[in-house]
Amino acid sequence: MIGFLGIDVGSVSTNLVYINEDGKVRESIYLRTNGRPIAALQRGLQEMTELLPPKTVIRGVGATGSGRHLAGIIAGADVVKNEITSHAVAASRVVPGVRTVLEIGGQDSKIIILRDGIVADFAMNTVCAAGTGSFLDQQAARLNIPIEKFGDLSLKSSSPVRIAGRCAVFAESDMIHKQQMGYDMPDILAGLCEALVRNYLNNVGKGKDISGTVVFQGGVAANQGMKAAFERALNIEVIIPPHFGVMGAVGASMLARDHVARGVPTRFKGFGAAESDFRAGSFECDGCPNMCEVVEIRKDGSVIARWGDRCGKWSTRMDRRKISS
Amino acid sequence: MKVTFPHMGNLWICLNAMLQYLGVETVVPPPSTKKTLSLGSKHSPEFSCMPFKLNLGNFMEASELGADTIIMAGGCGPCRFGYYAQVEHEILCDLGYNYKLVVLEPPEKHISQLLSRIKYITGNRSWFEVIRGIRFGFAKSRAVDDLEIMAMKLRPREKSPGHTDTALTEALKLIAETRRPEHLQESQNNSAEIMKSIPTESRQVLKVGLVGEIYTLLEPFANMDIERKLGRLGVEVDRSIYLSQWVNDHLFMGLVKGLRSSSLYQRCSAPYLRHFVGGHGQETLGGAVYYNNAGFDGVIQILPFTCMPEIVAQSVLPSFSQDTGMPVMTLIVDEQSGEAGLMTRLEAFVDLLAENRDRKKELA
Numbered sequence: 001m002i003g004f005l006g007i008d009v010g011s012v013s014t015n016l017v018y019i020n021e022d023g024k025v026r027e028s029i030y031l032r033t034n035g036r037p038i039a040a041l042q043r044g045l046q047e048m049t050e051l052l053p054p055k056t057v058i059r060g061v062g063a064t065g066s067g068r069h070l071a072g073i074i075a076g077a078d079v080v081k082n083e084i085t086s087h088a089v090a091a092s093r094v095v096p097g098v099r100t101v102l103e104i105g106g107q108d109s110k111i112i113i114l115r116d117g118i119v120a121d122f123a124m125n126t127v128c129a130a131g132t133g134s135f136l137d138q139q140a141a142r143l144n145i146p147i148e149k150f151g152d153l154s155l156k157s158s159s160p161v162r163i164a165g166r167c168a169v170f171a172e173s174d175m176i177h178k179q180q181m182g183y184d185m186p187d188i189l190a191g192l193c194e195a196l197v198r199n200y201l202n203n204v205g206k207g208k209d210i211s212g213t214v215v216f217q218g219g220v221a222a223n224q225g226m227k228a229a230f231e232r233a234l235n236i237e238v239i240i241p242p243h244f245g246v247m248g249a250v251g252a253s254m255l256a257r258d259h260v261a262r263g264v265p266t267r268f269k270g271f272g273a274a275e276s277d278f279r280a281g282s283f284e285c286d287g288c289p290n291m292c293e294v295v296e297i298r299k300d301g302s303v304i305a306r307w308g309d310r311c312g313k314w315s316t317r318m319d320r321r322k323i324s325s
Numbered sequence: 326m327k328v329t330f331p332h333m334g335n336l337w338i339c340l341n342a343m344l345q346y347l348g349v350e351t352v353v354p355p356p357s358t359k360k361t362l363s364l365g366s367k368h369s370p371e372f373s374c375m376p377f378k379l380n381l382g383n384f385m386e387a388s389e390l391g392a393d394t395i396i397m398a399g400g401c402g403p404c405r406f407g408y409y410a411q412v413e414h415e416i417l418c419d420l421g422y423n424y425k426l427v428v429l430e431p432p433e434k435h436i437s438q439l440l441s442r443i444k445y446i447t448g449n450r451s452w453f454e455v456i457r458g459i460r461f462g463f464a465k466s467r468a469v470d471d472l473e474i475m476a477m478k479l480r481p482r483e484k485s486p487g488h489t490d491t492a493l494t495e496a497l498k499l500i501a502e503t504r505r506p507e508h509l510q511e512s513q514n515n516s517a518e519i520m521k522s523i524p525t526e527s528r529q530v531l532k533v534g535l536v537g538e539i540y541t542l543l544e545p546f547a548n549m550d551i552e553r554k555l556g557r558l559g560v561e562v563d564r565s566i567y568l569s570q571w572v573n574d575h576l577f578m579g580l581v582k583g584l585r586s587s588s589l590y591q592r593c594s595a596p597y598l599r600h601f602v603g604g605h606g607q608e609t610l611g612g613a614v615y616y617n618n619a620g621f622d623g624v625i626q627i628l629p630f631t632c633m634p635e636i637v638a639q640s641v642l643p644s645f646s647q648d649t650g651m652p653v654m655t656l657i658v659d660e661q662s663g664e665a666g667l668m669t670r671l672e673a674f675v676d677l678l679a680e681n682r683d684r685k686k687e688l689a
Contacts, residue, residue, distance in 0.1 A: 066665055066669070081672075081676075082668075082669045082670075082672040082673045082676070083669060084669065084670070084672075084673035084676075085672070085673050085676045085677075116684075118677075118680045118681065118684060119673070119676065119677045119680065120652070120677070121646070121652065121677075122654075122673060122674075122677070124666065124669070124670060207640070207643040208643075209647070288356075288358060289355065289358040289359065289360040289361070290358045290359050290360075291358075291359060291360070310550065312487055312490075
């Protein structure tokens with residue numbers, strides 16, 4: 001069997017998918033990054049070998065997410081792509097005709113506007129993370145509700161409570177206040193979803209032309225309450241694609257498939273990367289008062305990559321990205 | 326008297342030339358770095374903008390090198406910048422610094438007002454000399470701009486990444502070290518030679534216009550080297566504000582003809598914003614329209630967090646984008662900005678522009 005690997009190393013989760021030659025998702029893995037991206041990636045590769053039949057050939061690898069450069073170096077990726085493009089590619093192939101992608105992940109949220117299958121506009125949260133998965137996660141933990149049940153519980157609400165959603169801290173105090181007033185739990189949860197949707201649309205979605213078909217993806221799309229809140233706010237049906245939680249990795253794998261279709265060999269280093277000893281270290285450069293923290297990746301003791309310096313003194317020279325003409 | 330001034334890109338090269346020519350002792354603050362920003366942020370009001378914080382940091386660092394007098398531009402109008410010189414001076418006084426302050430306000434009526442403020446610094450030198458000094462500074466600003474424009478064209482085409490920036494540093498050094506006006510032409514020729522010697526290859530490049538607030542446009546530390554980053558991604562950059570143009574518009578009241586000027590942008594902005602909104606808000610829209618007419622692929626607006634004039638411009642830009650189909654992205658910077666987030670946005674924006682262009686070609 002021949003296929004392609006997509007890797008998305010994000011702040012909260014590390015996802016891997018395997019797609020076959022037709023671009024169908026065959027296997028997907030969702031792991032918590034837990035602040036240790038290398039270990040998470042190696043565990044992911046290990047789990048993937050166990051899932052795939054023995055004679056599988058990986059023909060191409062794509063990496064994305066905030067840890068895409070790290071993942072690209074460790075696994076040997078053919079394509080290293082930013083998460084906005086990856087999410088857009090995945091959405092437009094999985095749901096043809098999509099015009100708006102709402103994506104809410106662990107620590108960031110973005111909106112992507114597509115027209116005729118290509119990205120026309122996008123935005124990412126800048127100064128606020130109130131509407132992201134981490135916040136929902138925390139609130140669920142505080143209320144002692146498993147995050148998986150959050151959505152279903154909020155759907156039981158008949159009249160959502162209005163909660164201040166401008167800031168995560170104030171939203172929390174407002175929620176506590178509403179609890180003490182004696183409001184029902186489902187109403188509070190539904191109110192929280194509405195507050196987050198309001199915050200998202202006013203910040204990330206400000207000035208964007210949101211029109212159907214709308215796709216909602218990212219880890220938070222698991223929350224049915226959020227879907228319902230979006231539908232109420234936009235008055236448009238919101239589609240959640242089957243692999244909503246790993247769409248970044250799906251996009252990366254599809255980009256890898258496009259890339260090697262031109263006949264280039266893959267740079268995949270093999271699943272053996274799971275066993276090598278990778279270490280990330282950092283040091284502060286004392287060349288100037290910028291004091292950049294330079295990150296260093298070592299494989300079995302020898303340096304294979306460096307980055308994080310402003311001036312380029314330490315970083316390995318990355319290949320100039322050729323813009324296809 | 327040891328005179329210092331805030332950094333704003335290569336502004337120091339011009340100011341230093343002018344003052345040294347007139348025999349004024351100067352202290353150039355160390356280049357803006359993370360240290361400058363943390364010093365400045367620590368003592369600034371939280372909601373002042375990043376240029377304010379960097380100015381303050383510059384002055385604190387220059388004081389360590391012996392500076393005792395600050396020259397700073399002023400201004401009037403809805404942007405808070407007009408008060409910065411005075412507020413920064415007050416903060417420095419509170420912190421125990423002993424600085425004298427000279428504010429070069431744009432002349433309200435006549436250029437002689439500016440000259441008299443300069444005279445305060447230059448003492449009893451003849452007017453003739455003072456004017457020659459100013460002209461020398463201005464000539465340097467044009468030389469610096471020429472080099473930067475060359476660099477912006479060369480970066481996406483250079484054979485080995487980083488070559489242009491090494492050459493640019495060397496070329497700028499030649500201009501900065503020129504002490505006499507009569508030697509400037511020679512330095513300009515030599516520095517142009519350095520730039521021309523960069524090996525390039527012909528490539529298809531994308532063109533992006535940078536618009537927005539002047540400080541964040543001109544100071545690479547503030548915009549996290551956006552010109553260089555875009556260059557590496559294969560993008561040729563132009564920006565709506567250059568140093569020489571700003572000096573001409575604001576200090577010489579447009580006396581020098583033949584330069585791109587803010588009046589051009591004000592004309593261009595007419596369909597969207599017909600009123601001065603402070604700072605360079607109107608020029609931001611005008612610049613966007615200008616780049617659309619000039620056949621650019623995209624526009625990026627840069628502003629410091631809490632910049633009011635640019636927030637006004639930002640809220641008008643979507644209608645420009647809708648009318649023209651020109652992709653526009655806004656980047657807001659402050660001391661909390663992360664480099665990874667910027668890179669992600671730039672890469673995605675360049676992907677968008679490349680796809681757009683390919684699509685246009687297919688249709689053609």
